[in-house]
Amino acid sequence: MKKILLGGTALAVAAMASVPAMAADTNVTSGMELKISGFVAFQAALLLDTTGTDGTRDRDYDFGSNARLQFDFKNVTDSGLEYGARIRLNTINRKDGVKADREYVYVKGGFGTITAGDAPGTAGDFGYIFAHDSVVSGMGFKASYGDNLDGRYDYGGSDFMSLDPTYHSGLGNDTRVKYSSPTFAGFSFGIDFAPVVGGSGHSGPGGTNDLSDNGGTPATIDPVTGEVTLNNGDDVQFENVVSGGVNYTGDFGGTSVIVAGTATYGNGVANHWDLETYSLGAQVGSGGITGSINWVNVSSGFGGGATDKNFNTVAGSLAYQWDAFEFGLGYAYSWGEKNNNQTGSFSSSFNDLKDNHIVSGTVAYTIAPGLLTWAEVTWERQNFRKDGIVLEKNSVDNTVLMSGLMVSF
Secondary structure, three states: OEEEOHHHHHHHHHHHHOOOOOOOOEEOOOOOEEEEEEEEEEEEEEEEEOOOOOOOOOOOEEEEEEEEEEEEEEEEOOOOOEEEEEEEEEEEEOOOEEEEEEEEEEEEEOOEEEEEEEOOOHHHHHHOOOHHHHHHHHHOOOOOOOOHHHOOOOOOOOOOOOOOOOOOOOOOOOEEEEEEOOOEOOEEEEEEEEEEEOOOOOOOOOOHHHHOOOOOOOOEEOOOOOOEEOOHHHOOOEEEEEEEEEEEEEEEOOEEEEEEEEEEEEEEOOOOOOEEEEEEEEEEEEOOEEEEEEEEEEEEOHHHHOEOOOEEEEEEEEEEEEOOEEEEEEEEEEEEOOOOOOOOOOOOOEEEEEEEEEEEEEEEEEEEOOEEEEEEEEEEEEEEEEEOOEEEEEEEEEEEEEEEEEEEO
């Protein structure tokens, strides 16, 4: 994501916010429709257990807040061709300022949809199958608030779990061109291409930086040994990244079924390993109950190309919606191949992940249209093979209770 300075952005946001009927489709001077959506959220957290984690803490409770603004522009020609654009300011708070993570244009017709810009990829579009999220998203929850396994790990954790191939692989809202097909008898497919992925010097504007694996920042050369060190902060992680996915969606007498799979490949550059990921998932829903199971494999390139060792996650989710309530339960099991040398956010002394367990329970409630609240407890255990240079089995536990309030529009 690229950081946007507040001066000019604040004026632009204020101007757009002055358009009547913010959350509704509104005609603008170009004849396009403008829709403004987003949220403002407050969250309280209580750390219940931090066994084995690094450091000392002066308190075990905290407050946090965040907001998002999204601007969608759309028009349809007389021939039925739809086109438009999206700008999303995903992070708006006093710590991070304002950050944009999506800016793209699209054209849609009977041939499918072509998207170009900083947009989600096929690996996320088709690879993310998570029952709890499919229910609470319909209630208006956004940005991982009250999202069970896919919740906000602001106090550490979720270092190895993948609910789709974009987690921990380096993939994200990179600058790409994507094609999404129409649906034929329930089936659809997608494919996308990104020239470069990763590195702070390789965001949306492109240019000369994108032509160098080190982001245009000169390498450091040791005058004695001649050893070359790249500027890792600007490094490209992968080049020529291609993702593809297939999805089937159907309804059988009131029972909804989703099955999807993805594959992604990319060449590792600037001392990063090649990227190779796969996913396969299914979801079934009927009578207010929705369940899903998803498998994500990163055969190479885990941690943004940090290792060539194999990582896997199997995640299950069960959601029940009753009136204005939703009850969600999730479990994810992740494991890594030996000698992966990966550490977690809880402790820097442990490395070489063996396996990772996460269990989460959530209660979500709609107080009034657009006014949402939730309570959630998440327990995580990370088991490592090594403690420094001593080969031992070492574990870290973390349990967090979170609750909050959101206005979603």
